[in-house]
Amino acid sequence: MDAVIKKIMPASAYMEKPVTDRPSQQEVETAVRTLLRWTGDNPDREGLVDTPKRVAKAFLEMFNGYDMCPAEELGRTFEEVAGYDDLVLVRDIQFHSHCEHHMVPIIGKAHVGYLPDGKVVGLSKIARVVDIFAHRLQTQEAMTAQIANVIQDVLNPRGVAVLIEAEHMCMAMRGIRKQGSTTLTSTFTGTFSDNADEQIRFMTMVRGGLVR
Numbered sequence: 001m002d003a004v005i006k007k008i009m010p011a012s013a014y015m016e017k018p019v020t021d022r023p024s025q026q027e028v029e030t031a032v033r034t035l036l037r038w039t040g041d042n043p044d045r046e047g048l049v050d051t052p053k054r055v056a057k058a059f060l061e062m063f064n065g066y067d068m069c070p071a072e073e074l075g076r077t078f079e080e081v082a083g084y085d086d087l088v089l090v091r092d093i094q095f096h097s098h099c100e101h102h103m104v105p106i107i108g109k110a111h112v113g114y115l116p117d118g119k120v121v122g123l124s125k126i127a128r129v130v131d132i133f134a135h136r137l138q139t140q141e142a143m144t145a146q147i148a149n150v151i152q153d154v155l156n157p158r159g160v161a162v163l164i165e166a167e168h169m170c171m172a173m174r175g176i177r178k179q180g181s182t183t184l185t186s187t188f189t190g191t192f193s194d195n196a197d198e199q200i201r202f203m204t205m206v207r208g209g210l211v212r
């Protein structure tokens, strides 16, 4: 599958599965133990002795986006959709990510729309792509652009629109300590970037609609 994907698509950093250089289990547990000491607590007390192991395991789950290839998720498409070529919008895709500056959570929702050009992709694959990028260290801007660009490059639709709204715990729990503020980012490609009416329609459908 990897070989097929590489052949049909231009190689670019956001589409490939990254090459990882993970430390050994022993190294990561030692590092977590050091962080525990940095909190001021005692890593040898009963409640904390297994914490380095738990944190190592939790990190593998929360950052499993480095082990997956978003382009591969979009590889299977369908053409039998009775000529449907209007907007497909998957909205309110909840995600958890981590900011690359402080490694604390970013919690939010992604809304992803595209205008098909002959083929569509399974709806769950859109949410999978969101999760893959979310499960890497991120900025909200980069994540928004990565989701839009990989869908545009792999599916080759007439256009892609991505809107992300998220709360950054690094702004809520520390530093400026502004709880409840959300950041909105958007990326438009193809018809969406050329046509303001299509952007408005996307935004209206994200905000309105029947299933609220």
Ligand SMILES: Nc1nc2c(ncn2[C@@H]2O[C@H](COP(=O)(O)OP(=O)(O)OP(=O)(O)O)[C@@H](O)[C@H]2O)c(=O)[nH]1
Pocket (backbone or CB within 6 Å): 099, 100, 101, 138, 139, 140, 141, 168, 170, 171, 174, 175, 176
């Ligand atoms: N543009 C952008 N900034 C982010 C994101 N996540 C966190 N940040 C910001 O990254 C910046 C890092 O700023 P620095 O001055 O290097 O770090 P800092 O001293 O911890 O900053 P403060 O949060 O202001 O205390 C902060 O302003 C964060 O709010 C993101 O997804 N996008």
Ligand SMILES: [Zn+2]
Pocket (backbone or CB within 6 Å): 099, 100, 101, 102, 103, 104, 168, 170, 171
């Ligand atoms: Zn941060």
